Amino acid sequence: MSSSRFTPRGFPRVPLQNGIGRYICQLKRVTLRFCKSSGSSRGIRDFIETDLVSFAQDHPGTALYLKPRRHKSPSFVAEYLNGEREVISCHNFTAQQMVKWLNLYTTRSGIPLMRYVKMWHTECPSIQGVWSPFTNKDPALNITQFPSEMLSRPVWEEKSATEELVEMINKQKISDENNDDIQKVQAAHV
Amino acid sequence: MLTLRTTNRVLKVLKTAQKCEQSFHRWLAPTLRELKRRKDIQGPEKPVHRKTFLEWNYDTEIYAFSKRLGEEFNNDLLQQALTERSYIIREEERQKNVGIEQPTLNLSDNKELVSKGSDFIDDIVKRYLRTVLPRLPEEGIIGIHKYLTSIETLSHVSFHIGTSELILCAEFPVEKPTLSNVLKSIIAALIESSGDSRAALFVRDFIITQIADKDLHQFWEPEEPIKLLSEILARDGIQSPEPRLIGCSGKNTILACFRVGLYTPDNKRMIGLGFGETVDIAHEMAARDSLRQLFGTLDNILLPFNLKLDQLCASSVKNLFLNEWSQKTLPFRPTHFELRQAKEISSN
Numbered sequence: 397m398s399s400s401r402f403t404p405r406g407f408p409r410v411p412l413q414n415g416i417g418r419y420i421c422q423l424k425r426v427t428l429r430f431c432k433s434s435g436s437s438r439g440i441r442d443f444i445e446t447d448l449v450s451f452a453q454d455h456p457g458t459a460l461y462l463k464p465r466r467h468k469s470p471s472f473v474a475e476y477l478n479g480e481r482e483v484i485s486c487h488n489f490t491a492q493q494m495v496k497w498l499n500l501y502t503t504r505s506g507i508p509l510m511r512y513v514k515m516w517h518t519e520c521p522s523i524q525g526v527w528s529p530f531t532n533k534d535p536a537l538n539i540t541q542f543p544s545e546m547l548s549r550p551v552w553e554e555k556s557a558t559e560e561l562v563e564m565i566n567k568q569k570i571s572d573e574n575n576d577d578i579q580k581v582q583a584a585h586v
Numbered sequence: 587m588l589t590l591r592t593t594n595r596v597l598k599v600l601k602t603a604q605k606c607e608q609s610f611h612r613w614l615a616p617t618l619r620e621l622k623r624r625k626d627i628q629g630p631e632k633p634v635h636r637k638t639f640l641e642w643n644y645d646t647e648i649y650a651f652s653k654r655l656g657e658e659f660n661n662d663l664l665q666q667a668l669t670e671r672s673y674i675i676r677e678e679e680r681q682k683n684v685g686i687e688q689p690t691l692n693l694s695d696n697k698e699l700v701s702k703g704s705d706f707i708d709d710i711v712k713r714y715l716r717t718v719l720p721r722l723p724e725e726g727i728i729g730i731h732k733y734l735t736s737i738e739t740l741s742h743v744s745f746h747i748g749t750s751e752l753i754l755c756a757e758f759p760v761e762k763p764t765l766s767n768v769l770k771s772i773i774a775a776l777i778e779s780s781g782d783s784r785a786a787l788f789v790r791d792f793i794i795t796q797i798a799d800k801d802l803h804q805f806w807e808p809e810e811p812i813k814l815l816s817e818i819l820a821r822d823g824i825q826s827p828e829p830r831l832i833g834c835s836g837k838n839t840i841l842a843c844f845r846v847g848l849y850t851p852d853n854k855r856m857i858g859l860g861f862g863e864t865v866d867i868a869h870e871m872a873a874r875d876s877l878r879q880l881f882g883t884l885d886n887i888l889l890p891f892n893l894k895l896d897q898l899c900a901s902s903v904k905n906l907f908l909n910e911w912s913q914k915t916l917p918f919r920p921t922h923f924e925l926r927q928a929k930e931i932s933s934n
Contacts, residue, residue, distance in 0.1 A: 411746055412742075412743065412746035412747070412792070413795040413796065413798050416791075416795045416798050417790060417791025417795040417891060418791045420654055420747065424748050425650075427641050456649070456650065456653035456654075457650050457651075457653045457654030457655075458650060459643070459646045459647050459649075459650040460646075461641035461643075463640070463641055477747070477748045478746065519799050520885070523886070528843070528845070528861065529843060530833040530835070530845050533833070538832075
């Protein structure tokens with residue numbers, strides 16, 4: 397169900413500039429619902445026996461409620477400061493899994509899950525300024541007379557075959573002359 | 587006849603037994619449909635207060651509230667800060683209706699705390715803005731201050747620190763003025779419980795940070811910037827700036843763009859740059875740009891959100907007003923970098 401038809405899309409964001417001033421844990425309330433006898437609640441019961449007190453000590457800003465309900469499948473309800481409420485089924489969880497899921501929900505911001513368009517977001521996308529037609533423009537263009545012959549030429553002109561041949565012949569002529577000169581000098585020495 | 591009846595019954599049971607062999611209940615869908623129809627007739631459910639739920643303990647919630655904010659509150663004061671006058675009146679009415687002639691509630695409302703907190707917020711916000719924006723005219727400080735202490739902003743902050751369910755008031759859902767009043771009174775309660783410096787940190791962390799990602803010019807922008815700029819420069823002995831068209835593209839089209847620079851006539855220095863779809867707009871934008879440079883509110887400034895109460899300027903200090911603003915008479919104040927350095931030295 398992660399297609400964009402069902403999940404809303406957006407950018408990561410944070411409620412109340414959380415973290416610029418001080419960090420507030422956004423989870424305000426957790427209700428653990430479980431059965432005292434059924435097997436599917438065994439993990440959550442283990443969690444309550446072993447880890448619940450330390451969880452409550454670590455998160456004093458989160459109100460914790462226990463709600464035993466006979467023969468009901470276990471679940472926990474996470475309520476957030478922005479008013480969102482989420483129910484997570486803990487059917488057949490182990491105590492370890494409970495710790496992990498509760499940890500996930502305490503570190504969330506409470507903004508509903510969404511598909512991130514990007515993993516970052518900024519209100520100020522360009523540090524050196526927005527591009528304009530005048531950015532990095534050569535100042536010499538301010539005083540150029542148009543139409544200019546120089547600027548009207550194509551940027552890259554390839555040489556034609558004739559031109560290349562002429563160039564090669566000229567090169568050869570020069571090297572021939574050089575050789576002749578060297579021979580003359582040598583003859584004079586002899 | 588009797589035997590015929592019994593055989594009929596047996597046949598019926600057999601028939602139903604055959605039906606029950608199906609893997610799904612034929613009655614389920616019609617029942618759900620009927621229940622949905624009745625629910626739709628009832629209309630949408632009214633929101634209920636969280637305190638009507640079974641899992642609700644007010645003391646736990648209050649404890650979690652103060653721990654969440656990381657503050658030490660005096661419990662009585664916090665309770666008083668969360669109690670509105672309307673709640674007390676309603677409860678007394680209720681007791682009278684039951685037959686109690688002299689109702690006693692043992693609750694006091696937050697009216698005094700609200701005015702005290704309001705004054706404190708005004709003071710801290712103004713001092714903070716004057717410290718971090720020493721060049722901005724006083725009108726701008728007032729504009730930003732007005733935004734930060736508006737009911738909208740304060741109620742937003744109040745809601746997001748979780749007061750909406752803890753407030754004792756007559757109306758539900760809680761209205762915005764009530765939310766903002768409660769935030770003010772909580773700050774007053776904090777002043778009395780933990781002192782001014784903690785309360786100032788609270789104001790900084792929750793209220794002043796609201797301008798962190800905002801454009802400061804949306805709160806205040808001078809009218810007639812061209813006229814204002816030449817007035818300000820005249821006070822410093824600089825002639826009125828000379829606008830020059832330094833670029834244009836798409837002239838006579840719908841996407842025309844002009845770029846105007848403002849230069850000082852004396853030393854030919856560029857003091858502002860602006861774009862616009864006409865030359866006039868570009869000229870005005872250039873004037874705005876140079877005013878922003880003078881006032882130190884360019885788009886790329888970073889406001890420091892780490893100042894403490896003793897680093898803020900005094901309440902009596904004010905920024906220059908627009909009609910007296912001049913670079914020569916600017917008050918000398920340490921920048922926040924210097925403040926931070928001073929703090930580091932003192933901590934070492």
